[in-house]
Amino acid sequence: MQATKFQVKLYTRVGDIELEKLIPVFHEWIRTKKISDELLIDVADYAHVPQGPGVVLIGHQSDYYLDVADNRPGLLYSRKRGFEGDFQAGIDDAFRRALNACQLLEGESSLGLQFATNEVLFRVQDRLVAPNADATYDAYKPALEQAASAFFGGAPSLERIGTEREPFAVRITTGASGTVADALARH
Amino acid sequence: MTSWKEQLGDRIPDQLAGEVDLFEGQIELKMQGKLDDKIFAETRLRRGVYGQRYDNGLRDDGTGQKTLTFPCGDLTKGPDTVWDAPGMMRIKVPFGKLTVEQLEVLSELAEENSDSILHVTTRQDIQLHYIHIEEAPDMMRRLAAFGITTREACGNSVRNVTACEYAGVCTTQAFDVTPYADAITKYLLGHPDVQDFGRKFKIAFSGCEDNPCGLVTFHDLGAVAQVRNGKRGFRVVVGGGLGAVPVQAKVLAEFCPEEELFPLTQAVARVFARLGEKQSRARARIKFLVQKVGIDEFKKLVADERETLRPDERWTAFLDDLHSTDEKPVREAGAIPSDAPAGFQAWAKHNLKPQAQDGYYSAIVKLPLGDFTATQGRALAQIARELTGDSIRCTVEQNLTIRWLSGADAVTFYDRLVALNMAAPGAGTITDMTSCPGTDTCKLGISASRGLTGELRKRLTVIEDELHPAVQALRMKASGCFNSCGQHHAADIGFTGVSRQVGGRKVPHFNIVLGGQWTENAKSYGLVVAAVPSKNIPKAVELITGHYLTNREGEESFQAFMARVGKKEFRKVLAPIQKAPAYEDDPSYYSDWGNPREYTIGDIGVGECAGEIVPFVEFGLQEAEQQLHDAQDALEAGLSATAAAGAFNAMVTAAKALVRHLEVQVTDDADDVVANFKTHLHDTELFHDPFAKGKFATYLLKMHGDHSYEDADDEIAHRTLDEAQLFLEAAHACYQRLTEAAAAAAAAE
Numbered sequence: 007m008q009a010t011k012f013q014v015k016l017y018t019r020v021g022d023i024e025l026e027k028l029i030p031v032f033h034e035w036i037r038t039k040k041i042s043d044e045l046l047i048d049v050a051d052y053a054h055v056p057q058g059p060g061v062v063l064i065g066h067q068s069d070y071y072l073d074v075a076d077n078r079p080g081l082l083y084s085r086k087r088g089f090e091g092d093f094q095a096g097i098d099d100a101f102r103r104a105l106n107a108c109q110l111l112e113g114e115s116s117l118g119l120q121f122a123t124n125e126v127l128f129r130v131q132d133r134l135v136a137p138n139a140d141a142t143y144d145a146y147k148p149a150l151e152q153a154a155s156a157f158f159g160g161a162p163s164l165e166r167i168g169t170e171r172e173p174f175a176v177r178i179t180t181g182a183s184g185t186v187a188d189a190l191a192r193h
Numbered sequence: 194m195t196s197w198k199e200q201l202g203d204r205i206p207d208q209l210a211g212e213v214d215l216f217e218g219q220i221e222l223k224m225q226g227k228l229d230d231k232i233f234a235e236t237r238l239r240r241g242v243y244g245q246r247y248d249n250g251l252r253d254d255g256t257g258q259k260t261l262t263f264p265c266g267d268l269t270k271g272p273d274t275v276w277d278a279p280g281m282m283r284i285k286v287p288f289g290k291l292t293v294e295q296l297e298v299l300s301e302l303a304e305e306n307s308d309s310i311l312h313v314t315t316r317q318d319i320q321l322h323y324i325h326i327e328e329a330p331d332m333m334r335r336l337a338a339f340g341i342t343t344r345e346a347c348g349n350s351v352r353n354v355t356a357c358e359y360a361g362v363c364t365t366q367a368f369d370v371t372p373y374a375d376a377i378t379k380y381l382l383g384h385p386d387v388q389d390f391g392r393k394f395k396i397a398f399s400g401c402e403d404n405p406c407g408l409v410t411f412h413d414l415g416a417v418a419q420v421r422n423g424k425r426g427f428r429v430v431v432g433g434g435l436g437a438v439p440v441q442a443k444v445l446a447e448f449c450p451e452e453e454l455f456p457l458t459q460a461v462a463r464v465f466a467r468l469g470e471k472q473s474r475a476r477a478r479i480k481f482l483v484q485k486v487g488i489d490e491f492k493k494l495v496a497d498e499r500e501t502l503r504p505d506e507r508w509t510a511f512l513d514d515l516h517s518t519d520e521k522p523v524r525e526a527g528a529i530p531s532d533a534p535a536g537f538q539a540w541a542k543h544n545l546k547p548q549a550q551d552g553y554y555s556a557i558v559k560l561p562l563g564d565f566t567a568t569q570g571r572a573l574a575q576i577a578r579e580l581t582g583d584s585i586r587c588t589v590e591q592n593l594t595i596r597w598l599s600g601a602d603a604v605t606f607y608d609r610l611v612a613l614n615m616a617a618p619g620a621g622t623i624t625d626m627t628s629c630p631g632t633d634t635c636k637l638g639i640s641a642s643r644g645l646t647g648e649l650r651k652r653l654t655v656i657e658d659e660l661h662p663a664v665q666a667l668r669m670k671a672s673g674c675f676n677s678c679g680q681h682h683a684a685d686i687g688f689t690g691v692s693r694q695v696g697g698r699k700v701p702h703f704n705i706v707l708g709g710q711w712t713e714n715a716k717s718y719g720l721v722v723a724a725v726p727s728k729n730i731p732k733a734v735e736l737i738t739g740h741y742l743t744n745r746e747g748e749e750s751f752q753a754f755m756a757r758v759g760k761k762e763f764r765k766v767l768a769p770i771q772k773a774p775a776y777e778d779d780p781s782y783y784s785d786w787g788n789p790r791e792y793t794i795g796d797i798g799v800g801e802c803a804g805e806i807v808p809f810v811e812f813g814l815q816e817a818e819q820q821l822h823d824a825q826d827a828l829e830a831g832l833s834a835t836a837a838a839g840a841f842n843a844m845v846t847a848a849k850a851l852v853r854h855l856e857v858q859v860t861d862d863a864d865d866v867v868a869n870f871k872t873h874l875h876d877t878e879l880f881h882d883p884f885a886k887g888k889f890a891t892y893l894l895k896m897h898g899d900h901s902y903e904d905a906d907d908e909i910a911h912r913t914l915d916e917a918q919l920f921l922e923a924a925h926a927c928y929q930r931l932t933e934a935a936a937a938a939a940a941a942e
């Protein structure tokens with residue numbers, strides 16, 4: 007059985023986060039169907055929770071967080087439903103959707119945000135199939151390396167992080183310095 | 194491993210495993226179209242799988258109602274409930290108690306199946322939102338492996354049994370109510386006598402009479418611990434409840450010996466199942482039955498029923514070991530270091546309570562809006578594992594209390610909370626507000642209670658240290674609608690969401706409810722003072738607290754002040770901010786807190802037809818409000834009969850305004866108004882509330898029929914006023930619907 011609940015987080019590079027400003031932006035995305043191949047449903051506001059999920063654009067297939075966990079604001083893409091396609095395609099798709107959302111956010115002039123491409127956090131929210139263990143890391147490493155170098159170029163370095171109680175997580179240092187648009191154009 | 198079922202195997206108790214399998218089977222059947230919508234909905238609710246806002250597949254995006262096209266097509270999980278739409282899972286946490294491992298598994302589920310947030314409810318449960326129904330069975334298995342069942346968390350069943358979060362460690366308790374709450378939870382779960390209720394049944398325990406933690410007076414059945422002549426027992430109250438018409442529970446037994454508690458409860462359950470209302474949901478809670486037959490007759494019915502019960506050894510078996518639920522501290526008792534840092538001291542002032550056991554403390558982790566993250570949950574569990582053991586309790590104030598903290602570890606504990614951003618001071622003060630889910634996720638929400646609470650919290654936290662101690666001590670609670678899930682009746686300052694029509698548009702408002710008493714187990718409820726636009730509520734809080742501070746005498750409490758000056762005075766104080774500015778002048782009033790979408794359903798144009806008739810109806814409704822306010826004043830002055838008659842008149846005035854709005858000729862005579870109201874608004878269902886149906890209309894019709902408002906005593910007057918308040922709300926809502934319909938018709942032409 008394959009896990010599909012992938013999460014990809016890209017950190018902000020420029021701009022202070024004022025979470026409240028995300029609320030009208032996400033509502034507008036729902037109204038204009040900004041992510042056209044996904045059903046966007048509602049906005050959940052957790053700005054009151056310190057270092058929490060921030061503001062969440064709730065969708066059917068996936069959620070998009072402007073997440074402030076660890077005091078490191080970033081865009082967190084979170085797939086909730088199954089994915090049609092092979093393992094590598096599933097990982098590539100998660101990277102692409104995260105990058106795409108970053109690009110859309112960069113385009114929102116009210117926010118003034120830019121995202122960095124030198125570091126990516128990858129997680130799987132599925133302890134049954136993908137516990138935070140060496141075996142999972144071995145299974146995911148090649149596909150993550152492939153996705154990272156396809157989007158960001160070069161040879162990424164990977165590190166499994168967190169404890170067994172936490173979801174499986176990998177910190178990917180890409181070495182890239184380009185923009186989100188560059189990454190999307192590359193792959 | 195390919196499934197949780199396989200992975201967890203024997204760790205799931207057999208009975209729970211069977212139940213989850215059954216539920217999974219029903220999900221399968223439903224997906225194959227082989228199960229009826231209503232039956233599936235009830236099954237799902239009984240297992241704590243609730244609906245959530247927009248689950249009918251429709252959502253207003255601020256410019257009109259749009260369809261959410263879920264991939265499931267026509268598949269539903271209940272009447273008008275789309276299969277794929279996100280739902281809520283309410284996880285029953287008996288008396289709020291969580292072990293370290295339970296908190297860990299809940300945190301895992303929050304991450305994997307929800308949005309990484311765990312929410313503590315006002316009845317000590319945990320809720321997860323945005324859940325897909327197909328993921329529910331595995332979630333239940335993972336919870337079951339750690340002894341948690343979601344069963345009977347919702348639906349017409351015995352809801353979570355609540356109890357004071359200090360049970361067992363409290364300095365004022367008669368004795369520890371935990372083993373009783375635990376045993377009765379197990380006894381009643383799935384018991385045949387509690388399956389046939391017309392409505393939910395809530396039980397609460399309190400360890401003492403005076404402190405509010407148990408809040409027994411607004412429960413269907415409440416038990417307050419007492420010791421008489423060395424014998425343990427309970428003062429048992431019955432028929433309390435919040436909701437649209439709040440009722441204080443009545444005493445069923447002044448002293449019920451401990452061994453009689455279960456049979457007494459069972460007898461109450463059987464009487465309720467047999468005689469409680471089944472058809473009309475609105476009148477199905479036990480409070481209505483107690484009111485209908487009277488407490489004396491009810492006592493007799495219960496006593497007779499008690500005689501028929503076949504003895505059950507479980508009634509008393511648990512009494513043999515009342516220490517089975519005791520918590521075992523993991524660290525030696527100790528004193529708080531005398532050189533504790535200032536930050537700690539400030540936190541400890543409200544967040545640390547000495548226990549009855551020397552050298553141990555209970556620490557309150559104050560949560561913003563009852564929310565915490567999975568990461569925080571996991572880290573807190575680890576802290577508890579190291580310092581306190583399985584001693585976590587969810588509280589009715591939507592916080593977490595961690596008991597059995599050694600004084601010697603208190604500073605370490607605090608430092609670790611600081612690192613988790615969980616060391617907010619001021620537990621139980623004005624910054625520690627309670628809120629129901631409101632329009633964020635509740636299908637019935639009218640106003641954004643969470644949005645409001647978040648806003649007030651933010652503003653007050655900044656000035657927390659400068660607030661006068663008397664203001665700091667006030668409690669505020671918000672509910673998104675009259676259902677009162679936020680328990681706002683039991684607060685010094687409470688808020689209930691209502692909507693009002695201003696110049697052809699809707700404006701979110703909150704009714705301000707003042708003077709509810711939180712202490713002595715929520716001894717009395719507040720009354721509505723005024724409806725204020727949502728966006729003016731922060732100002733209202735400023736005015737209310739300011740007025741209190743400037744005008745109180747000596748150390749007078751808010752309660753005493755209210756009792757002295759009355760609500761009339763506060764109405765004057767709030768008058769300048771009761772009116773929303775015109776849309777053209779300030780559109781911000783036309784959306785709610787934390788939600789930029791315009792607060793209207795569809796595009797309600799200021800159509801020509803509406804333009805003509807709006808002023809008249811609005812005038813009539815306004816007049817009715819005024820009459821109701823006068824009636825409230827009369828009540829405060831002790832003039833019960835005048836108050837009740839005034840409230841009835843207010844209803845007649847509102848009814849008349851609506852009847853005229855339909856261009857029906859009507860005189861000022863009450864009989865004429867009520868007859869026409871019945872024909873044109875009630876019988877046509879125009880006045881029907883989408884959820885409460887004909888409930889509010891019945892208040893007027895019934896009162897007109899039985900003249901109960903005449904010669905009313907204090908209790909009847911209170912009820913009449915409450916009913917009139919709801920009738921007026923319904924009248925406003927009805928008027929809104931009529932305006933919308935007219936505007937839509939005009940647009941179609």
Ligand code: HEM
Nearest residue numbers: 314315316317318353395435436630635636637676677678
């Ligand atoms: C989808 C709609 C609803 C949601 C999301 C909701 C949510 C809640 C929550 C979170 C609580 C506290 C938790 C608990 O029971 O463990 C609560 C309690 C309560 N609910 Fe609701 N509720 C809903 C519908 C209703 C309705 C329709 C009524 C009444 C007709 C109602 C009446 C109450 C009352 C009176 C309480 C709390 C006070 C008490 O303990 O008696 N709720 N509700």
Ligand code: SF4
Nearest residue numbers: 629635638673674678
């Ligand atoms: S009070 Fe109303 S809005 Fe709040 S949860 Fe209850 S039903 Fe929903």
